[in-house]
Amino acid sequence: MNENHRLIEHFYQCFQQKDYCGMAACYHSEASFSDAAFDLKTTAEIAAMWHYLCVAGKDLDIEFNAVQAGEQSGSAHWEARYTFSRTGRKVHNIIEAQFLFRDGKIIRHTDIFSFWRWSRMALGPAGYLLGWSAFLQNKVRATAMHGLRQFIGQHPEYQTPGPETV
Numbered sequence: 001m002n003e004n005h006r007l008i009e010h011f012y013q014c015f016q017q018k019d020y021c022g023m024a025a026c027y028h029s030e031a032s033f034s035d036a037a038f039d040l041k042t043t044a045e046i047a048a049m050w051h052y053l054c055v056a057g058k059d060l061d062i063e064f065n066a067v068q069a070g071e072q073s074g075s076a077h078w079e080a081r082y083t084f085s086r087t088g089r090k091v092h093n094i095i096e097a098q099f100l101f102r103d104g105k106i107i108r109h110t111d112i113f114s115f116w117r118w119s120r121m122a123l124g125p126a127g128y129l130l131g132w133s134a135f136l137q138n139k140v141r142a143t144a145m146h147g148l149r150q151f152i153g154q155h156p157e158y159q160t161p162g163p164e165t166v
Contacts, residue, residue: 004069004101008076011106012064015078018054020047028105035095035111036118036137037144045148046109048158052151057082074099084122086143091121115140 007026014022024047033040033049040046054060057080064078080093093113100108115137119127123136130136152158 002069003104004071004074005067007101007104007106008067008069008074008099012062012076012078016062018060020051020054023050026106027109028102028107031105031107031109033109036113036115037141038148042160044158044160045152048152048155049148051155052148056085059083069099072101074101087123089122089124091118093118
């Protein structure tokens with residue numbers, strides 16, 4: 001087992017314990033993250049997202065397996081079971097994660113899952129009927145980013161300073 005393999009395992013073990021600080025520590029200072037809901041370009045946003053999801057996921061249960069990692073890239077299979085806070089509906093999301101590494105940290109993290117499958121569980125009939133559509137996908141992305149921005153606004157540790165005025 002190499003260091004990158006251990007890093008992925010540590011990341012998901014932290015996630016299982018809702019240790020969002022431990023998760024954030026796995027990322028390189030120039031990391032990015034993307035999935036169907038988020039496209040994050042800074043480590044502050046990534047750290048805030050995991051904090052936000054850990055806090056929102058009161059009944060969140062994480063399982064992971066099939067961890068593979070080489071010198072530059074890695075992958076893992078993980079599953080999340082939780083109640084979607086906006087609808088109160090139970091979700092069992094099945095995710096394939098892909099990682100790129102730099103300097104012993106995650107530099108790029110991409111989570112891939114069936115948005116239509118997720119939307120059917122999380123949103124019910126609307127997700128079943130429209131989960132395949134760009135309209136619903138864009139609405140979910142906008143809602144998720146709005147929630148994350150509000151969370152960041154309430155947590156100064158994730159706020160990045162703006163440009164200095166002269």
